[in-house]
Amino acid sequence: MAADLQAGQSLAEVFAELNRPAALAEVAVLAACLLFAWAVVRLARRRAPGSIWFGERGIDGVLFPLLALGLAVAARSALAKLLPIAVLKLAVPILASLALIRVVARVLRVAFPNSTAVRAIERTLSWLVWIVLVLWVTDLLPAVLVEMEALRWKIAGSEVSLRSLTEGVLTAGAALLLMLWLSAAIEARLLAAQRVDLSVRKIAANATRALLLLVGVLVALSAAGIPLTALSVLGGAIGVGIGLGLQKLAANYVSGFVILAERSLRIGDVVKVDGFEGRISDITTRYTVVRAANGRESIVPNEMMTTQRVENLSFADPKVAVSTVVQVAYGTDLDALIPKLRAAVMAVPRVLPEHPAAVQLSAFAADGLELTIGFWIGDVHNGEGNVRSDVNFALLRCLNEQGVEIPFPQRVVRQAG
Numbered sequence: 031m032a033a034d035l036q037a038g039q040s041l042a043e044v045f046a047e048l049n050r051p052a053a054l055a056e057v058a059v060l061a062a063c064l065l066f067a068w069a070v071v072r073l074a075r076r077r078a079p080g081s082i083w084f085g086e087r088g089i090d091g092v093l094f095p096l097l098a099l100g101l102a103v104a105a106r107s108a109l110a111k112l113l114p115i116a117v118l119k120l121a122v123p124i125l126a127s128l129a130l131i132r133v134v135a136r137v138l139r140v141a142f143p144n145s146t147a148v149r150a151i152e153r154t155l156s157w158l159v160w161i162v163l164v165l166w167v168t169d170l171l172p173a174v175l176v177e178m179e180a181l182r183w184k185i186a187g188s189e190v191s192l193r194s195l196t197e198g199v200l201t202a203g204a205a206l207l208l209m210l211w212l213s214a215a216i217e218a219r220l221l222a223a224q225r226v227d228l229s230v231r232k233i234a235a236n237a238t239r240a241l242l243l244l245v246g247v248l249v250a251l252s253a254a255g256i257p258l259t260a261l262s263v264l265g266g267a268i269g270v271g272i273g274l275g276l277q278k279l280a281a282n283y284v285s286g287f288v289i290l291a292e293r294s295l296r297i298g299d300v301v302k303v304d305g306f307e308g309r310i311s312d313i314t315t316r317y318t319v320v321r322a323a324n325g326r327e328s329i330v331p332n333e334m335m336t337t338q339r340v341e342n343l344s345f346a347d348p349k350v351a352v353s354t355v356v357q358v359a360y361g362t363d364l365d366a367l368i369p370k371l372r373a374a375v376m377a378v379p380r381v382l383p384e385h386p387a388a389v390q391l392s393a394f395a396a397d398g399l400e401l402t403i404g405f406w407i408g409d410v411h412n413g414e415g416n417v418r419s420d421v422n423f424a425l426l427r428c429l430n431e432q433g434v435e436i437p438f439p440q441r442v443v444r445q446a447g
Contacts, residue, residue: 056117059109063101067094092136095129123166127159137211202249209246213239236287236315278333279316285332286315295335295342300350300410302341303330309411323413343410349382350410354418356425357398359435364391364399367434374428375405380417382406398437 071094102125106118135152165171178193217235289295290313299310301320308322318335320328343350358367368389375387385406392402403425407417429436 053117055113056109056115059105060102060117060121063105064098067098067101070097092129092132095125095132099125099129120167123163127163131156131159134207137207137214205249206243206246209242209249213242216242236290240315278331281333282316282331285336286313286317289313289318289332289335295340298411300343302343303335303338304328306330307341323415348410349385349406349408350414351404351406352414352418352421353402353404354421354425355392355400355402356422356429357395357400357437358429359398359437362399362434364401367432368401370428370432371401371403371425374424375403375421378405378417378420378424380407380409380412380420382408397439 074093099122102118102122106115106122109115109118131152134155138151162171165174175193178196179191181192216238295301295310295313295318297310297313300308301310303320306320306322306328308320308326308328310318311321311327312319313332316332318330318332320330322328358364371389372387375381375389376383381387382405388404390402390404391399393400403421405421407414
């Protein structure tokens with residue numbers, strides 16, 4: 031009852047202060063702060079669109095609520111000497127809550143861009159922050175903290191309260207969030223360094239993220255009150271787990287760093303592994319993504335990339351030889367036809383001019399003379415089927431222009447009278 035009475039009096043005082051004429055001046059000042067923050071974000075967003083600070087639309091980033099919060103705090107301090115503060119007293123915690131939600135949401139989206147659980151975490155955090163804000167505004171938060179402190183139980187021989195446990199979890203979450211933010215920022219800088227090989231940038235980014243997450247976990251455990259000596263037991267358990275059933279997982283992580291360090295496979299290489307051929311689009315710490323020309327993607331464990339035979343079509347040289355076959359009728363003047371076929375192939379845009387096309391009489395087939403045409407391309411990642419089709423079209427046009435017949439099998443059916 032006492033808490034309810036105190037909350038009622040606090041709410042009555044808040045509404046009474048908001049109804050004062052001076053509140054209109056505070057509303058105008060608050061609107062000016064928000065407008066100024068929006069203008070600054072809009073002008074600065076051109077330099078780093080889509081980042082944590084600016085988000086997708088500018089106002090959904092971190093900079094807008096933080097800048098508005100700073101301006102509101104400065105305005106409240108300046109107006110406190112001139113008139114009683116009511117609107118800004120309520121606006122500052124609201125902006126602080128909004129800034130906290132935006133920071134967590136943007137960092138999680140950058141750190142885990144493809145995770146479906148990020149949205150649920152954002153909603154849960156938003157509800158918790160707004161509930162705490164309501165409790166603080168209505169003066170119920172001290173009573174709730176007292177009740178949380180009264181709830182105690184023993185863990186491993188030490189007494190722990192619900193309040194201390196909650197504060198430890200929040201502190202640990204803040205430490206992990208800070209490390210995720212730093213790792214995301216450093217990873218973005220490393221991947222943007224175009225002068226360094228992409229594989230080197232990738233291994234540096236993965237190693238940096240792993241190191242910062244390890245530091246974040248250690249700081250979070252210390253903040254939560256968990257002694258670091260307990261990690262020895264945890265490390266022993268992890269070692270037993272790896273020895274029993276996590277060998278493959280550990281081998282994939284180690285193989286990922288080996289692949290990136292040795293640069294035996296690089297992002298952009300065209301490879302064939304386990305019967306699947308395509309271009310490497312990404313190398314993570316656990317698996318490698320191979321994308322075929324038809325859009326299909328294969329997720330290959332890194333251990334397979336290091337222990338099995340992998341055909342790399344562009345490891346030492348991106349140039350690849352491609353061939354096609356055509357038949358011409360017996361009696362065709364090959365000495366006059368072959369130079370024209372060679373010229374037709376070399377006129378195809380993707381055929382490399384420094385490697386002359388080769389036309390060989392490969393077989394005396396049952397229906398005609400079989401010619402094998404070989405040529406070189408330097409962009410195998412764009413596919414072989416399309417360039418082979420272009421070469422076949424060029425050969426067909428050349429044969430039609432020269433009046434050369436392309437033989438095909440014929441069957442004659444005779445009916446006895």
